[in-house]
Amino acid sequence: MNKPISEMGWDELVPGAALFTFNGNINYNIADIQPEDRMYSETSSKSMSVGDWRVLKPVWNSETCIDCQNCWIFCPDTSIIARNKEMKGVDYEHCKGCGLCVSVCPTNPKSLLMFNEYETTEDALAKWPEKKKKGE
Amino acid sequence: MNKRVMELKSVEVWDGNMANSQAFRQADVDVVAAYPITPSTATVENYAMFHANGYIDGEVMMTESEHAAMSACVGAGAAGGRVATATSSQGLALMIEVLYQASGMRIPVVLCLVNRALAAPLNVNGDHSDLYLTRDSGWISIDAFNPQQAYDMTLMSFKISEHPDVRLPVISNQDGFMTSHTAQNVTPLKDDVACKFVGDYLQVNALLNFDKPVTHGVQTEQDWHFEHKAKQHAALMGSKKVILETFAQFKELTGREYKLVESYNLENADVAIVCLGTTFETAMLAIDQLKAEGINAAVVAPRVFRPFPLEEVAEALQGLKAVACMDRSAPGGTVGALFNEVSGALINTSARPLMSNLIYGLGGRDMTVAILKDIFRTLDKEARDGKLSGKIQRFVGVRGPELSFYETQGM
Amino acid sequence: MSTLVNTQKEIKNLKTFSTAAERFEGSHLLCPGCAHSIIVREVLNATNDNLVVSASTGCLEVCTAIYPHTSWDCSWIHIGFENSSTAMAGVETMNKALRNKGRISADTPQPKFVTFGGDGSTYDIGFQWISGCFERGHDFMYVCLDNEVYANTGGQRSSSTPIGSSTTTAPAGSHSYGEKRQKKDIVSIMAAHGAPYVAQVAPNKWKDMVKKIQRGFDTHGPVFINAMSACTTEWKFAPNQTIEVSDLAVDSLVFPLYEIIDGRELNITYRPKNVIPVRDYLGAQPRFKHLFKPEYEYLIEEWQKRIDERWVFLQKREEIRM
Numbered sequence: 011m012n013k014p015i016s017e018m019g020w021d022e023l024v025p026g027a028a029l030f031t032f033n034g035n036i037n038y039n040i041a042d043i044q045p046e047d048r049m050y051s052e053t054s055s056k057s058m059s060v061g062d063w064r065v066l067k068p069v070w071n072s073e074t075c076i077d078c079q080n081c082w083i084f085c086p087d088t089s090i091i092a093r094n095k096e097m098k099g100v101d102y103e104h105c106k107g108c109g110l111c112v113s114v115c116p117t118n119p120k121s122l123l124m125f126n127e128y129e130t131t132e133d134a135l136a137k138w139p140e141k142k143k144k145g146e
Numbered sequence: 147m148n149k150r151v152m153e154l155k156s157v158e159v160w161d162g163n164m165a166n167s168q169a170f171r172q173a174d175v176d177v178v179a180a181y182p183i184t185p186s187t188a189t190v191e192n193y194a195m196f197h198a199n200g201y202i203d204g205e206v207m208m209t210e211s212e213h214a215a216m217s218a219c220v221g222a223g224a225a226g227g228r229v230a231t232a233t234s235s236q237g238l239a240l241m242i243e244v245l246y247q248a249s250g251m252r253i254p255v256v257l258c259l260v261n262r263a264l265a266a267p268l269n270v271n272g273d274h275s276d277l278y279l280t281r282d283s284g285w286i287s288i289d290a291f292n293p294q295q296a297y298d299m300t301l302m303s304f305k306i307s308e309h310p311d312v313r314l315p316v317i318s319n320q321d322g323f324m325t326s327h328t329a330q331n332v333t334p335l336k337d338d339v340a341c342k343f344v345g346d347y348l349q350v351n352a353l354l355n356f357d358k359p360v361t362h363g364v365q366t367e368q369d370w371h372f373e374h375k376a377k378q379h380a381a382l383m384g385s386k387k388v389i390l391e392t393f394a395q396f397k398e399l400t401g402r403e404y405k406l407v408e409s410y411n412l413e414n415a416d417v418a419i420v421c422l423g424t425t426f427e428t429a430m431l432a433i434d435q436l437k438a439e440g441i442n443a444a445v446v447a448p449r450v451f452r453p454f455p456l457e458e459v460a461e462a463l464q465g466l467k468a469v470a471c472m473d474r475s476a477p478g479g480t481v482g483a484l485f486n487e488v489s490g491a492l493i494n495t496s497a498r499p500l501m502s503n504l505i506y507g508l509g510g511r512d513m514t515v516a517i518l519k520d521i522f523r524t525l526d527k528e529a530r531d532g533k534l535s536g537k538i539q540r541f542v543g544v545r546g547p548e549l550s551f552y553e554t555q556g557m
Numbered sequence: 558m559s560t561l562v563n564t565q566k567e568i569k570n571l572k573t574f575s576t577a578a579e580r581f582e583g584s585h586l587l588c589p590g591c592a593h594s595i596i597v598r599e600v601l602n603a604t605n606d607n608l609v610v611s612a613s614t615g616c617l618e619v620c621t622a623i624y625p626h627t628s629w630d631c632s633w634i635h636i637g638f639e640n641s642s643t644a645m646a647g648v649e650t651m652n653k654a655l656r657n658k659g660r661i662s663a664d665t666p667q668p669k670f671v672t673f674g675g676d677g678s679t680y681d682i683g684f685q686w687i688s689g690c691f692e693r694g695h696d697f698m699y700v701c702l703d704n705e706v707y708a709n710t711g712g713q714r715s716s717s718t719p720i721g722s723s724t725t726t727a728p729a730g731s732h733s734y735g736e737k738r739q740k741k742d743i744v745s746i747m748a749a750h751g752a753p754y755v756a757q758v759a760p761n762k763w764k765d766m767v768k769k770i771q772r773g774f775d776t777h778g779p780v781f782i783n784a785m786s787a788c789t790t791e792w793k794f795a796p797n798q799t800i801e802v803s804d805l806a807v808d809s810l811v812f813p814l815y816e817i818i819d820g821r822e823l824n825i826t827y828r829p830k831n832v833i834p835v836r837d838y839l840g841a842q843p844r845f846k847h848l849f850k851p852e853y854e855y856l857i858e859e860w861q862k863r864i865d866e867r868w869v870f871l872q873k874r875e876e877i878r879m
Binding site for chain 3: 176177179203204205207208209210211213214217218219220221222223224225226227229243244247251353354355356359360361362363364365366367370374
């Protein structure tokens with residue numbers, strides 16, 4: 011696609027308003043290839059960001075994380091990145107800050123906590139709470 | 147082509163429904179999803195019988211409603227193959243939202259619409275109410291006046307619909323009962339000739355093409371909708387070129403010539419009616435008989451209703467002194483569709499024939515040679531008097547006192 | 558008991574599951590905390606087969622396919638509100654036709670056909686269409702995203718809305734406690750079609766859900782999955798409570814997890830260690846808050862009684878294998 015879609019006139023659009031997820035043809039089974047190796051087109055929502063929906067953001071503490079993948083499965087926005095059975099981090103372009111990952115994190119202290127959007131990761135990690143004792 | 151070939155005679159005796167069914171069979175449709183409704187039922191029944199006897203390699207889906215039938219056609223068409231269905235009247239009304247969806251999504255589908263009146267009151271007979279209901283749906287719409295044309299038009303519909311410059315669904319119309327249930331001589335093509343004429347289905351953005359995943363049927367809001375509808379309209383208007391090419395190819399193959407606007411005796415005429423459907427052929431008889439009375443009348447019918455051949459209709463009606471637009475549909479509080487579209491065609495030309503709107507034939511009420519002769523005689527008188535003989539819109543052939551509407555002004 | 562060949566990838570645990578290559582992208586417009594996308598991700602990640610997906614007009618469709626962006630990494634079609642099931646039936650039939658005619662080679666692996674519809678589409682406006690598809694026996698999976706309301710248009714009632722829920726078209730007020738009608742038993746209705754497999758699932762119980770989805774993928778014929786979709790916006794709980802509310806739903810047995818095979822054999826697939834009171838489930842959602850007024854407390858008791866009776870019924874059906 012040479013011209014960005016927002017500049018196209020009616021004559022340049024795909025008939026029927028059809029949208030293509032990828033650029034060109036793909037000659038592999040999509041389910042066999044991780045997203046970072048796919049050629050997304052500008053009309054895949056992946057190319058967009060909804061990061062500005064957030065007021066709070068989740069910060070991940072890899073020290074306490076046990077890679078249980080609860081956060082991965084319950085993220086509605088495909089924003090927990092897991093590779094090789096390990097938690098890799100939060101995709102802040104697509105994270106809406108719903109906080110579900112924090113709710114379902116089983117570790118003590120949690121390995122994901124919500125912080126203000128403007129907080130840096132280093133500062134957030136420095137503030138990480140201690141392990142909660144029973145009954146706290 | 148289907149594996150099992152049907153040996154056809156050089157001249158068959160088919161009614162309009164059988165003509166549809168045979169055209170579907172020869173076109174090697176991949177999926178027919180349909181629901182029965184009078185008077186289009188036999189199109190589907192004949193096809194089901196062909197299927198049961200091994201003449202159809204494709205699939206037949208008997209859905210639970212007409213809306214489901216068209217929905218399945220759109221899904222199957224988007225999947226990437228040739229689809230067709232048939233319906234009438236209430237069934238057409240039920241599936242109407244899907245018609246708009248099909249054309250907006252640019253899915254080729256062929257719909258054999260056997261024209262029947264819309265309720266209420268309930269009526270199973272032929273008139274053009276369902277045809278008129280499809281006016282704005284974005285489909286190409288072609289009209290057959292007899293079973294031969296029903297076969298020819300339906301066959302050509304596939305070729306037009308799937309053309310890469312078109313990719314729009316097509317309605318192949320015929321009068322309910324008057325054409326669908328009247329058996330006449332039909333000269334069909336042989337199976338292999340018909341199949342070759344229609345050609346292979348061309349896949350465009352097919353759901354089943356896993357090399358290129360595609361999203362069909364999106365939502366567009368105020369920032370995009372207009373552009374997409376503009377593009378759709380441009381394609382519909384541009385399909386005229388492909389329709390003419392297809393007509394030309396068909397003429398080469400069969401010797402049968404079709405035009406965007408059909409006419410009879412236009413060269414000699416002072417007055418004319420404009421109509422659709424079987425009335426055209428009835429008018430031909432009336433016109434011939436009236437020559438003895440010194441009346442020179444013509445009949446003009448848009449063969450292609452959509453895209454409306456505005457320029458060709460205007461061209462045809464130049465030089466006429468009086469024109470009656472005959473609408474076979476309950477007008478719903480205004481002048482009929484043909485009157486509107488024809489008047490609109492003429493207003494930007496210098497021609498100013500006297501224009502009247504006749505509402506006739508509703509619910510299968512017969513339009514006879516005798517009545518048409520009277521209509522032509524009235525037109526002839528109007529032409530000689532230089533003014534309309536009554537109000538602009540008149541109901542013809544209804545029992546009871548005169549029913550007419552709209553005064554002329556300053557004439 | 559139908560013999561099933563399991564061809565889907567093995568998902569022993571969550572870590573294995575997490576190696577799935579996602580086919581549902583973020584930056585869709587669904588609410589933060591929406592269970593729909595959790596369900597969709599679990600369904601799509603349960604298989605590596607090629608997919609064709611359809612959806613009805615509703616939250617999922619509107620939020621994942623607003624021009625010019627699509628969140629689907631597979632072919633997808635939306636036609637209208639009623640007819641996502643029939644659209645997929647058309648695709649499935651065309652697939653059959655093209656294979657029979659050799660236009661799709663027999664070497665090409667069979668794709669899976671999945672349809673998503675909300676409770677509005679499934680229980681109400683699209684009910685006839687689904688029934689037709691199931692009666693005709695198309696080979697596809699229908700997943701109902703059941704949030705018990707017409708969520709996309711602002712929370713109007715559907716025939717899935719349970720008694721006492723406040724919706725915009727059946728609101729709680731000084732003269733009404735909200736929805737007066739019982740929730741339609743869609744799972745029984747679909748099972749009565751003789752479908753080879755129907756099941757109720759909840760995304761918080763992912764292992765139960767994924768097992769059923771995989772079974773659905775391997776079942777020939779129509780499969781109906783009713784997926785509980787806790788709606789933060791319309792059930793009015795905080796976005797980070799979606800899994801918590803879902804847990805309350807299945808542990809109170811308001812949303813029992815079970816399957817019915819060939820329309821006859823019922824298996825309960827989740828038995829909570831501790832069954833919690835229905836009151837706790839209702840109390841977690843402001844759409845039921847008016848039920849806690851003294852004049853409506855009796856409705857909570859009726860709720861508990863109803864859920865208890867239905868649990869007994871499910872267990873009895875499980876016993877008699879019919």
